[in-house]
Amino acid sequence: MKRLFPAEFVLPGHPDKLCDTIADRLVQEASTHEKRALVGVEVAVHRDTVTVTGRIACEAAHTIDVGRAVRDTFATAGYGYPPPSLCSGDCPARDQGSCALHPAWMPAPRDLKVSQDLCLGPLLDGETDFRAVSDDQSIVTGYAVDLPGTNFLPAEQWFAAQMARRLESLRAERLDLRLGPDGKILALLEEDGDSRRVTAVTASLQQQIGGDSIALHRAVLEVLGAQLAQAAALVPGFSPDIPATTVVNGAGNFAVGGPEGDNGLSGKKLVCDAYGPRVAIGGGALSGKDFYKADRAGALLARRLAKLVVMTGGARECTATLAFFPGDERARVLSLVDGGGAQLDGRRWEPLLDLSLAGVGDCYTGTTDLTDVARHGHFVAERPWETLTVV
Missing domain, CATH: 3.30.300.10 (GMP Synthetase; Chain A, domain 3)
Structure with a gap:
């Protein structure tokens, strides 16, 4: 289907x-x-x-x-x-x-x-000492799917993030396009069994008045083609074909952007920060909170647990839901659900991970550049918490 x-x-x-x-x-x-x-x-x-x-x-x-x-x-x-x-x-x-x-x-x-x-x-x-204890309540969700080429992330969310990085690089590489810092991309991915193809892409890229919009459209198509080729090489069943619908600055000139064009607030891009709209989120922001905070630590724990289930062959797709009550030192595992909605027995995997707040905070505080994390993703492969050793 x-x-x-x-x-x-x-x-x-x-x-x-x-x-x-x-x-x-x-x-x-x-x-x-x-x-x-x-x-x-x-x-x-x-x-x-x-x-x-x-x-x-x-x-x-x-x-x-x-x-x-x-x-x-x-x-x-x-x-x-x-x-x-x-x-x-x-x-x-x-x-x-x-x-x-x-x-x-x-x-x-x-x-x-x-x-x-x-x-x-x-x-x-x-x-x-109290940092090892949750000072608030929290519901968190983690997800993984058996696609090593996307670092076990939903193919569409991985694709959108990769395209955004290429478009960010385009600004530095093509000064003639007169691109600004603001921009966004939206992609539609069709799945039919194990086959995947991008059916439409829209990109909004800040461009100085007088910039060549036709050259920009061509440049985006080149970037899109390169990203589709990479996706086809890394993800089984991913089509390299450029979609017929590729829109660049569909609302017209996008010269006034950033805070001059719209107000901004931290914690508003939670779905981008997580797994995209395919996966429900707990609702707590990650950026702006230290690694002992239940919202941030819990999100990493839920991701690691879901990823562990998939990497050990427990399910092809897994969603882990965890919770913290105020005063908890360790996450409460509420459910592990496979792609078909069946409940998995968490007792097989829970003992294999340290699900404590102290474990997350002590292990990951100061281990990576949080500027890069905030800009390019919390669950990309190079993050230290993404490393799992499965024997």
Whole structure:
């Protein structure tokens, strides 16, 4: 039976993803001060204003430069004026701040107004040990499918994320296209048994007024062809054919983007961060929370458990649902369900994993670049928590 699955992903300059990245940048900064730092922050952006709220508790928390974290995130996403080194001679960018080939993308990091309402200070007496205990309730979902080529992720979500990375690279490789930092992609994948084909793709890519839209469409088709070829090589039954429906900037010119075009908020791209709309999510955000927080730690535990079931041959597809009650040290396994809806006996796999909050926090805090995690995915193969040794 044919089924159609959608998936989307956004580029680093998307307003919501800017917020996620700032939030995770602060998590990473706090963890360098203290391994068991407590971080729970949220970020909002609109035009040139960035608001950061929440709590950061660790040694020397007041020395964390929130403004620098915000501005660095905008800069590395591609906002601001081009560096003078890019332009030489009589290039107008040397005097005007931008030119046709090297446009300025607003808001510029140096012009941002950063507002913060943060509880900054040390962990309270006894709070370091209490990090191993859940301070809130949480429902989390993990998923895996027997597709090693996608790192056991749904094919459509993996494809959308890979396409987004290629489109991000296109901005640096094709300066003539005059692309900005903001963008997103949506793909439709048709499954018919073990056969898969992309039936439609739409990409929205920020482009300077006067940029060649026809050249951009051709460039996207080239990128799409390359990604489809890679997918066909890695995923059995994946068609390399370019879909007849490929839309680029279907709503017209997309010159005003990022926070200038829309407001942003951390935690709004939860489906992108997880497995796409094929899989139900618990609802808790990952970015902006340290690795001892039940929402984040639980999501990693659920993913590892589902992946373990699939990698050991317990099911071709598995969804794991876990929960934490306030005061729990270990995740409660509510269900393991295969692709057909049948319940699996969790007692076979639960003893093989450490399902404790302390296990996640102690193992994974400070082990990877959280800027990259926020921008490019929590469950891609290179993340340390994605490694499972099956004997």
